[in-house]
Amino acid sequence: MDFSPTALAMIGLLLAAWTVGAALLMIRAAQRSQKFEVLKRSSARLSGMLEEAPAIPMLVLADGRLEVHERLAGWLGLDSPPSFLSELDGGASAGLTTAQLEDLTQAIKVTQRTAAPFRMSIKLDGAGRSLAFRGCAADPKVAPGGAAQVWIFDFTESEGELALLREQVSRAQSDFTALVGLIEAAPIPMWFRGKDANIKLVNRAYVDAVAAQSADEVVSKQIELLESHQGKSARDYAKEAAASGETIERESPATIDWQRRLLRVSDLAVGDEGIAGYAIDIEETEQIARKFRAFRQAQRAMLDQLSVGVAQFDADQKLAFANKPFIRLFDLPFGIVSDHIPFDRFLSDSREKRRTPEVRDFPAWRRERVEWFSLNEAVEEAWPLGAGQHLRIVGQPMPDGGLVLFAEDRTEQLAESATRDTLLRTRTAMLDSLFEAIAVFAPDGSLQLWNRSFAGIWGIEPEALDGHPSADKLIEAIAPNLQKSAHADAIGKIIRSATLDRKEKGGRVELAGGRTLEFAGVPLPDGNGLLTVLDITDSQMAETALRERNQALEEADRVKASFLANMSYEFRTPLTSIGGFAELIQSGAAGPVSPQLEEYVQAILDSVNRLTDQVENVLDLSQGEAGMLPLSKKRLELLPFVTGIVREREQAISDKGLSLDLRGNAGGAIDADPRQLSRAIGHLLDNAIAATDRGGKILVDVARTKDGARIVISDNGSGMGKQELARLLDGLRVTEDGKVERRDGLGVPLARQFVEAHGGKLTLESRKGVGTTALIMLP
Structure with missing residues (x-):
């Protein structure tokens, strides 16, 4: 194509x-x-990097599912990475706790709803970790739909360091607070200066010392506490301390509370921050030091007055002080203290002066004495010297390493001790020769001293006393020999009374053998108690005989009283009858009376009257001696009463050609028995008439005294000697053969008894050829 x-x-x-x-x-x-x-x-x-990152991201979706790195399972201690938020709770030993999970879930939900971030720290006890959770809303690019993104940080090490830092900070703050409080509460002034030596900080003691209102005032006005010392101010010393970096101490005077005080000041540099300083008040320390020096001088002056020699050697073993007795005892020169001779040289010099014992090895002996300085306790020795002298030496080590040597001449004390031993032996021999048994007990009741007859008188063995038994054991040994065992307690009480109660008490016990012991406890001045025991068996027998004789005498006295009462009737009745019949014959009742019969009857009447008077005198004298003289007191005017007694003897005074001087003041009255007092005065007056020759003079003086009455009867007759006056006062006297010896009349003894029966006193004074004076004192 x-x-x-x-x-x-x-x-x-x-x-x-x-x-x-x-x-x-x-x-x-x-x-x-x-x-x-x-x-x-x-x-x-x-x-x-994520594996090694310190944080783990965790994405929490809206439905609770998790997207997280598997390392989180290791951090939480889980077996596998969690897929949901609830799986973070791994139980008791892993993961989060229920409370921690609830807090985390709540925070994540808030973030998912509000997009608010959160932070949370959780410590895992089971895993031993500390985790930090930082949450925020997730970026929609990462996880749309309201997810939350959480970053998990492991800050376990950081938490430990932070805890340590927090503890250190807390401790530092606490220490700082305590230090500030300590400085503020310190009783001594403290301050801190800056580098420029200006005051920056002071404590309360500083403020009070300078009499400021506050620390701010001190800082603002730079008020100095210390005065200039040796031409330098406190600032200068602070700068010197800052420059040298050493602590500078000095003593500086200051005025605190209007008183001059001596302060020891220290300035020390504190790094580069400044200079700190403080001042210690040493005024009281200085005063104590002055007082100590004065006390030491007074103490040494006092030591010079002691009879004990005292010498002090310092820590260098040199002589620091010796009192006069020490210098005298060791024949030291008085300036030797200032020479500070060593201790060993002192011993050598003393040996040359024959003031130390004769020893064979003197160097060794001296070294032993030098070691006294290092001993812990005192050493005592006896130093026998020549001429019979003895010294007691005490070496007392001192805490500062020195030695105090005490020397005491014990020659006289040893002689006194020998004399004392002789006296003790003499005392023992004397106690053993006493008739009484003696024992001395100490305050604790132990037997201390006894004589030889003490054991025998109680019937115990002498060996029982050798151990110085206590009073209780001694009484236990004596108790079987007592007639009544209860008497043992009485003996113990007597011993306790003498030793503890310090009271003297006595008692009497009878032994089982029939003997009677009398004992007494006497406290002694030395605190001991003396127990004396005497066997009074013979005296008890004599006392019994005397008691029986006393009963016989009391019976005889009773018979005598009965005899006197009967004889008073028996004597007076016949005489009254004879006188009555004679008067009837004389009256012519029986018939005419011739002149011769008249003469006989008159003689009978005169004899009856004289016999009646003699019987009255004898009976009165006997009753007076027996304490049975009857008194019938009346109120008498003394002068008219005495005048009547004198007038009854007017004819007798006239017949002897005597002159009578009767004196007295009217108005004096006493309580007396007229008959008995009349007979007392009449007897004295009759004796005065009979003792005074023709032409003599008799004085009767009656006076009232402060305590009663006074009657004086005085004559200037022939008087009497002492023996004749004593015979006159005795009256009747019973001879040893029981016969009655008649003395020179009964008038004076009767007068004395009559006066004494009235509570008075009769006193006779007579001189041969001068006369006699009788003084009657009546209450």
Whole structure:
């Protein structure tokens, strides 16, 4: 078939166009193949990068299906990658918990509905990971239809580091707060200066010290606490510390609370930030140091007054102090303390002066004493010296490495100890020779001392006392020997009373053998108690005999009283009858009376009167001695009463030619028995008349005193000596053979008994050739 040129041209053009198109297709195909390889390599590279990426993308579709990388299963501890959102909960040991899943589901739903992004952190307890979820609405190109795209980040390591950082930050903040609080609460002023040495920060103590209102005021006004010291201000010292980088300390005065105080100031550089400083009040420390120095001087002055020698060696074993007794004991020069001699040299010098014991190896002995410095407790030694002198040496190590040496002269004490031992032996011998049994008990009741007869008097063995038994054990040993066992408690009470109660008590017990013991507990000044025991068996027997004799005497006294009462009647009745009959005969009732009979009757009456007076005197004297003298007191005017007694003897005074001087003041009245007092005064007056020669003088003086009455009867007769006056006062006296010896009348003894029966007192004074004075004092 023939084609036209046009057709051929068209065919040629078509072939050319096809060829070109084929070429173009081939070129484009080659280009696409190249782009695919590039895209493949890029996809592989992106897939590798995604495998190593710290985040995993998760696409949550609207129906809850998931498109997620399989690495998420490893992060969540699941066996296979989840296909739905609900599969993120893998149970108790994997995946999210139910609560975490609910929170994540709720957040994803909100994002799907509102396109609002969310962030969430979840810690997986089972997998031990911490995951961060960052969600947002998915790009429609990626997943149309309201899907949510969630990026999951594993920040487990970051979480640990963050927790550590948070803990460190929290601790740092806490430490900083505590440090600030500590600085603020510090009782000492503290401050901080900048590089320019200006104050930047102060604490409350600084504010109070400078009497400012606040720390801001101190900083704003740059109020300095410290004064200039040695020509430098506080700022200068701070700059010096900043320049040197070292701590600068000094002591500086300051005025705090209107008082001058001494402060120890420290300035130290704090890196490149500035200079910190603080001040410590050492005023009290300085005062204590001054007081200590004064105390040390006073103590050393006091040590000089002791009788014990004291020396102190410092840690370098050199003499630092020695009191006067120490210097005297060791014959040291008084300036030796300032020389600070070593201890070993002191021992050597003392040896040369024979003030140390004689030893064979002195260097070894000296080294042993030098070791006292390193001991932990005191050492005591006795140093026997020449001439019989003894020293007691005590070495007391000190905490600072020094040594205090005490030296005491025991020569006199040893001599006194020997004397004391002699006295103790003498005391033991003396106690053993006593008739009484003696024992000394300590306050705790133990037996301390006893004599030889103590064990025997109680009937126990002497060996039972060798162990110094207690009072209870001693009483147990004594109890079987007592007649009544209950008396053992009484002995224990006596011992306790003497030792503990410090009271003296006594008692009496009877032993089973019939002996009677009397004992007493006496507290001693040293706190012990003394028990004395005496065997009173013989005295008890004598006491029984005396008691029986006393009963006999009482019976005799009763018989005597009955005899006196009967004799008073028996004597007076016959005499009254004789006198009555004589008066009847004299009156002529029995017939005429001749002159001779008249004379006989008158003689009988005179004898009856004299005998009646003598009987009255004897009876009164006997009753007075027996304490049975009857009194019937009345109120008497003394001067008229005495005047009546004197007038009854007026005839006798006139017959002897005597002068009478009666004196007295009216108005004095006393209570007395008229009859007995009249007889007492009459007897004294009769004795005065009888003892005064013719022409003599008798004085009767009656006076009222503050306590009663006074009657004086005085004469200037012959008087009496002491023996005659004693015989006159005795009256009747019973001799050893039972006979009655009559003395010089009964008037004076009767007068004395009458006066004493009234509660008064009769006193006689007489001188030979001068006269006699009788003084009656009545209440």
